[in-house]
Amino acid sequence: MSKFFRFGEEVKGYTIPVLNEREIRAAAGILFVWAFLAVVVAITKGSFTLLKYFILAFLFDFIIRVFLSPRFSPMLIIGRLIVRRQVPEYVGAIQKKFAWVIGFVLALIMLVLVVFVNSYSPITGLICLICLIFLLFESAFGICLGCLTYGWYYGKKAQYCPGEVCDVKDRHEIQKTSWMQILIVIGFIAFIVLSVILLNESFSVQPSDLFKILSDN
Numbered sequence: 001m002s003k004f005f006r007f008g009e010e011v012k013g014y015t016i017p018v019l020n021e022r023e024i025r026a027a028a029g030i031l032f033v034w035a036f037l038a039v040v041v042a043i044t045k046g047s048f049t050l051l052k053y054f055i056l057a058f059l060f061d062f063i064i065r066v067f068l069s070p071r072f073s074p075m076l077i078i079g080r081l082i083v084r085r086q087v088p089e090y091v092g093a094i095q096k097k098f099a100w101v102i103g104f105v106l107a108l109i110m111l112v113l114v115v116f117v118n119s120y121s122p123i124t125g126l127i128c129l130i131c132l133i134f135l136l137f138e139s140a141f142g143i144c145l146g147c148l149t150y151g152w153y154y155g156k157k158a159q160y161c162p163g164e165v166c167d168v169k170d171r172h173e174i175q176k177t178s179w180m181q182i183l184i185v186i187g188f189i190a191f192i193v194l195s196v197i198l199l200n201e202s203f204s205v206q207p208s209d210l211f212k213i214l215s216d217n
Helices: 021-045 049-068 072-081 093-117 122-141 146-155 179-203 211-216
Strands: 018-019 090-092
Touching: 018 021, 018 093, 018 179, 021 072, 021 090, 021 122, 021 211, 049 072, 072 093, 072 211, 090 093, 093 122
Parallel strands: none
Antiparallel strands: 018 090
């Protein structure tokens, strides 16, 4: 029974239980979109209904991941179906569990404050921001911020990190960034800021129906 509910999978060539990073990133991407939409609706419409459903589903999924087994997590199963044609990228399970415990605690706090107490505050806003950042970094960049916290908390290096970031090694030539490229990024940011300053008034005008414009002309 313990083998059935074990945390992580035993894969030949790996000395510790591992998980498939690709399905984890897929699941994180789905959760990020749901969370982002829920927060946007709460801010713009004042409706917390979608956010409450997200909190409930998020907590339920993470309870299964942490206390039962990741193999029974509904979101990870959906992620597995989505990336089933891709070659697995194995990562250490222990640091993922640590990261998911953080997610579980945050979701539990949100359940109490938002669902049970039916309230909002800077505390819930900060937790939402943290969750969005964690999910974004996991899904878009393959960076598990909770896993980085594992290393700081236990004072030891995690094994089998996504992209081999745990291993100290020289970067490939294609990964190096020149000063010219840095200046390009700075220039791009300056362009965006200048555009906001110069064009904000005209961009704020509400658009009109295209066919109505054409008919009027």
